Amino acid sequence: MNPDTPHKLTDTVIKHDFCIGCGACTYVQPEAFKLTKDSFGMFKALPLEDHPEDGKPEQVCPFSETSINEQTLAEDLFPEAHIQFNGLGRYIRACAGYVAEGSYRSKGSSGGMGKWLLNRLLEEGHADTAIQVRSHPKDHRLFYYDCFKKGDSVLDGSTSAYYPVTLADILTHVRDTPGRYVITALPCFSKALRLLCRQDPILNERIRYVIGMVCGHLKSEAFAECLAWQRDVPPSELAGIEFREHIPGAKANDKGVIAYKKDGTCTDVISSRQLIGGNWGHGMFKYPACDACDDTVAETADITIGDAWLPRFMNQPEGTSLVIVRSVFFDNLISEGIKNQQLTLEPLKQAEVAASQDAGIRHKNEGLAYRMHLWQEKGMWHPPKRVHPHVPSSRRKRHLFKLRQEITEASHRLFSEAKAKGDFNYFRKEMSDRLEAYQNLYLPLWMRIAKRILMQLGLFNLAVRIKDAIAKKKSRR
Ligand SMILES: Cc1cc2nc3c(=O)[nH]c(=O)nc-3n(C[C@H](O)[C@H](O)[C@H](O)COP(=O)(O)OP(=O)(O)OC[C@H]3O[C@@H](n4cnc5c(N)ncnc54)[C@H](O)[C@@H]3O)c2cc1C
Ligand code: SF4
Ligand code: SF4
Secondary structure, three states: OOOOOOHHHHHHHHHOOOOOOOOHHHOOOOOEEEEEEOOOOOOEEOOOOOOOOHHHHHHHOOOOOOOOOOOHHHHHHOOOOOEEEEEOEEEEEEEEEEOOOOOOHHOOOOHHHHHHHHHHHHHHOHHHHHHHHEOOEEEEEEOOEEEEOOOOOHHHHHOOOOOOOOOOHHHHHHHHHHOOOEEEEHHHHHHHHHHHHOOOOOHHHHHEEEEOOOOOOHHHHHHHHHHHHHHOOOHHHHHEEEEEEEOOOOOOOEEEEEEOOOOOOOOEEEEHHHHHOOHHHHHOOOOOOHHOOOOOOOOOOOOEEOOOOHHHHHOOOOOEEEEEOOOOOHHHHHHHHOOOOOEEEEOOOHHHHHHHHHHHHHHHOOHHHHHHHHHHHOOOOOOOOOOOOOOOOOOHHHHHHHHHHHHHHHHHHHHHHHHHOOOOHHHHHHHHHHHHHHHHHOOOOHHHHHHHEEEEHHOOOHHHHHHHHHHHHHHHH
């Protein structure tokens, strides 16, 4: 084997588990890679034996050693986008609000912007086909990319799919079916699409617009199974799931879960906060690749949509979209929507946009810098990133970032074991120490010290029992 060219992706991204399963490599060299689901329920590329890489896969993989980074791609794509801010890439304008017409907002994840944009592009003839994620079960998948034409109800697309999806099938469809396409994409998928378009003139001509989603991280299939199992829907009975039901009267970031069973029934809505796995900060069931990601806001997409989680929108459980506009075309479309009173949007300052994605940006900046340091310490390969290895000075932060990685790894392994045993309580019990350690990191310093002293004196469990008894008594009054 020539060490300079063949098997480059195999020996780096794939060997070290940084594959997000986008399917770009399988598209450019199908004889060398195949897309499969791994044993934890995540799409991953599998190198096929006896077929050396020809160099193209490395150029289109969002995590490879040599692919062009988001910043350079965005400079080429959006020369008019002059606002630049750390963690947000470049853009023309940013705003927050919702779709004022139809049921886009009530049926959307946040303010309904995603599907409204798709519908406008189809209705006004800017695109022939909208590709978005759909949530009807197919081939054992609860969510998958599908095509929508003018006249189809784009509202049949899913809300946020915290579930593995891949571009693999849809790319082949675009190559084989002439037309102008718009597609919704997570930041790494948007990057893969842009890299593919630089390689492949057909895709470049047909994929006209990318609508990006803000992204904290992507989950394996086990996330859906874990939430549903706690509602007495075991993995074998799960037919569908809604992760983002609006809960009347709740805070905007408090989202409801409904699990659908194969017998046609469904569970009541419950806040994901009440379920193990529902705390996004824990990072349970996260793709390992997401720990090597430095794009929170889809810097290569024409327009990005997310949640405007800012204090002034928190009391609106109907949802408020964050909108970051990068291309002149979408800037005009948004202006028209506002003028025609189809959209209610207000401008956001750069610091407000960043504040609305504070946790995600921190994890992909300070957290990533520390993870890079740890990988390098182990002598492990990792994708080149725009941040540099760095060790946070705070011991608490170092502990937090490490614990998150440990929780992610344990959640994949222990849930798989729980499924084999048919026992959710096994998972609950085995995860509990790690989750408690995580919660402890968020206690104020005095409480952490008091807890440690009580534990050393063997009095901690007694103190917890007294606290619980007082709380029970109070709630009875
Ligand atoms: C894995 C994941 C992580 C996310 N993390 C964050 C976060 O940390 N912070 C934040 O502010 N927002 C995050 N979002 C985005 C957020 O959940 C909403 O999807 C977004 O606010 C759009 O809501 P909307 O009401 O404007 O759009 P809607 O009108 O609800 O339209 C949403 C569109 O997105 C498409 N879609 C759903 N899931 C996927 C997917 N996996 N891949 C491609 N297209 C998809 C749907 O088909 C639909 O067209 C995440 C989304 C996903 C899928
Ligand atoms: S991230 Fe995408 S391109 Fe890279 S190896 Fe995985 S499937 Fe292939
Ligand atoms: S966190 Fe990054 S790598 Fe993970 S799904 Fe989101 S954009 Fe892709």
